Amino acid sequence: MAGHGARVPMTSHPCGPLSGTVEVPGDKSVSHRALILGAMAVGESRIRGLLEGQDVLDTAAAMRAFGARVERTGNGEWLVHGVGVGGFGEPEDVIDCGNSGTGARLVMGAMATSPITATFTGDASLRSRPMKRIVEPLSKFGAHAYGREGGRLPLTLIGARHPVPVRYTLPVASAQVKSAVLLAGLNAPGETVVVEPQPTRDHTERMLSHFGAEIRVDEKDGGRIITLYGLPELGPQEIVVPRDPSSAAFLVAAALTVPGSEVLIPGVGLNSTRAGLYETLLEMGAEIEFEDVDDEGGEPMANLRVRHSTLTGVEVPPERAPSMIDEYPILAVLAANAEGTTVMRGVRELRVKESDRIDAMARGLEACGVRVEEDEDTLVVHGAGPGGVRGGATVAARLDHRIAMSFLCLGMVARHPVTVDDAGPIATSFPTFEPLMNGVGADLRMAAEEVA
Template structure:
C-alpha cells in the first residue's frame, strides 16, 4: 500500500493537568500476527488465531498465504481460522505476492519459500522496495537458496526452485529478529541442523510459536537451533494462538501518559516478552512511572496490564544493549527525550536508518521544526530536552513517525500538523479514534 500524502493528523495540546486517562487495549501484536499466519499455514490441521492485527501489514501476509493455496477464514473481530497444509502443501501463486509496506512479511517469506519446489516473486510498495534484503538473501544463499534481487540488493525478490536446502551454522553480524526468523523458517525445509547465533538478544516470537505448535527448538545462550523436518526434526501441529496487544503500539501511550501532566492510563493485555522490554526499561531509566500488573500467559507469550502515570523525565545515555530490545519504539522514545530535562544520547542504532524511513533523519528534522535541539549522528541521535513548539512535520509515510509526533502534541505550545499519515493503518488501525478516546486532541484531515 503506497502512502497517501493527503491524509494528515492535526493534534492540539492537552488542557493543563488533563493528560491521558482511562483504560484501553491497543491492537494485536504485529510481529506475532505475521508469524501466526505463516506457521499455521505450514502446520497440519486447523489453527485458531485470536487477537489478530487487522492492519495492512499483517493482512498482506494473510493474503499471500491465501494465494499460496491455504484456506483462511476471517479476520472477524481478530479471529482467524487457518487450515494448515503442512510444509510441502503450499502451491505456486498465480503471480507476484505483494507485501505492501511490510519488511517482516518479505524477509520471513523469503526464508519460508526458499525451500519450496516452485518459483515465487515478492514485491512491495515504494518504501519497501528501497529497504535492504541482502541481510536475508546472502545467508539464505549459503543454505543453497536461489534468490535474485535488483542490483541494489532490494526487492523485487525472485525466489527460484532449488534441489534442496542445507542447514548451516550462521553467526549474525547484526542483531535482527527478521534475519534469525527467516533462517529458522528456511531451516524447517533444509537437510540437517540450522543454527543461528545472535550478537545480542532479539525478539523470540518465532521460537516460542514453533515450540507451542509442537516443533522442537533448542537454545543455548545466544545460539538457537532446529533440525529440518525431513531430517527428523518434527512437525507443526495446528492449535490455538492468542495474540497479545502490541507493546510497540502501547509505546506511544506509555510516552504520552508519561509526558502529559495529570495522566493515569492503563493499557490492558500487553505482550511483555523479555526480548521486547527495552522501551519500558529505557523509559523507567528516564524516570517514567510504569507499573506492570497482573502478569500472566497468553498462549506462549507473557502479557500484563501496564499502568502509566505522568512523571518528570530526565535525559539519559541509552545503553547500547537496549537498542535491539527497543528498535521499533525509538521514534516514541525520542519524543520522551524531547520532553525530558537534559540530554539524551543514542548510539549503536544504525538499523533506524533503513526502516520505513530514515528514522534518525526524519525524527531529527521534525523535532528541529518544533524547536528541539536534535543532532542526528550516523548511528544514533543526540536530543536536548526543551519546550515543544507548534508547526507542520512530515511523517514520510512512516507509521511510527506519524504516531510519535501525534503524541508530541500533548506537550506542544500549539497545534502540530503531521503530513503523510496513511500508513498508520499498517500497524495501528483506528489510532486516531482510540487515542482520542483517552484524551488526545487529534483530528484526521483529508484521505
C-alpha cells in the same frame, strides 16, 4: 485511514489530561508469525487477537497465495488451515507485501526451501529497503534470488529443490533475518543453526516450540546459538496474540507527558526481548505499574497503568537497542519533553527501517524547536523540559507509521499543534490509533476537519 494512496494529513492539538482504559491492537510481530506457522502446520489453527492492520493482512494474503486457507471469523479471530512444512504451492501472481519488511522477509524464508518460484514487491518504502541481508543466508540453503541492485524489491526468489541445512552467524542484530533462516530451516534435513552475537526478539523461537518444532537455544558469550531440527510435522495450535508493546508505547508516551494523565492498557506483551523501552522509561523516572502479569502461549503479558511523570534524560546503552529498536522514535519524543539530555547509541539499524528514522526524527524535532545531534549510529536529544517544546510545524512522515504516530504524540503536549503530512501509513500497524487516542482525551483532527 488507508495505508496507500492519497496523503492523509493529520494535526495533533495540545490537549487536557488523558484518562481511561485503552485496548491497543494485537502484537504485529506475533501476528505475522502466527499466520505463517499456522500455514506451515498440518490442520486448522485458531488465532485470537490478531492485529488487523494492513501489514498483517498482506501476510494473510501471501499465505493464501501459497495455498493455505486463511479466513476471518470475527473481530481479531482467524482460522488458518495449513498445508504442512514443504507444502506451499506456487503463487499465481506477484506477492505484494505492502509496507512490511517483517512480512516480506519472513515469507521469503518460509518459501525458500520449497521448489517453487515467487516474485515479491511492496510500496515505495519497502522497495527501498535492503533485502540482501535475507538473500545471502537463503542462498546457502540452495535458493536463488534475482532483484534490483542491493537485492531490493521487486525480487524473484527461486526456492531450493534440494535444500541443505546451514549454520549462519548474524552480521547484524536482526530478528527478521534470524526468523527467515529458521523458517527456511524447517524444510531442510538435519540441523539449521543460527548464531546471534546479540540477543534479538525471540517470538519465532517461542512459537516454533509452541507448534511442535524441536528447537534448542543455548546462551554463549552474551549471545545465543539457536538449533532447529528440520522436517518436523507442525501441529495446529490455538494462539492468543498479546497486545502490541510497540503500539502501547504511543499511549504510554502520551500519558507520561500530558499533565494530569492516567491510563490503563490491558494485556500488553512483555517479552523480555521487547521490553527495552520500559526499562529505559523507568530509568527516566516514569511512573508505570505492571499489573496482573500472566503468560499466554509462551508470551508474557501484563496490564500497564501509566501516570503523568517528570522525566529526566538518560544514556541508553547500545546493547539495549535490539530490544527496543522500533521504539526509538517515540523515545525521542519523550526525550524532547524530559529535563536534560538523552543519548541513544547503537541505533544504526534505524537508518534502514521504513524510513531513515534517525534523520526523520532529527529533522522533525528540529522543526518543532528541539535541539538534536546525530551521527551514523547515534541520536542525541536535548530535552526542552515539561511544556518546553514549541511545536507548530508540519513534519514529513516519510511513509513511516511510527514517525507519524510519534509526532502526533508530540503535538498533544507541545505549545502549538503539530501536523504530519501523511497519517495514512498508520493503518499498517495501528488502524484504530486516531479513535483510541481521541477516546481518552487527545485532539487529533484530519485535514478536512481542520477546515470544517
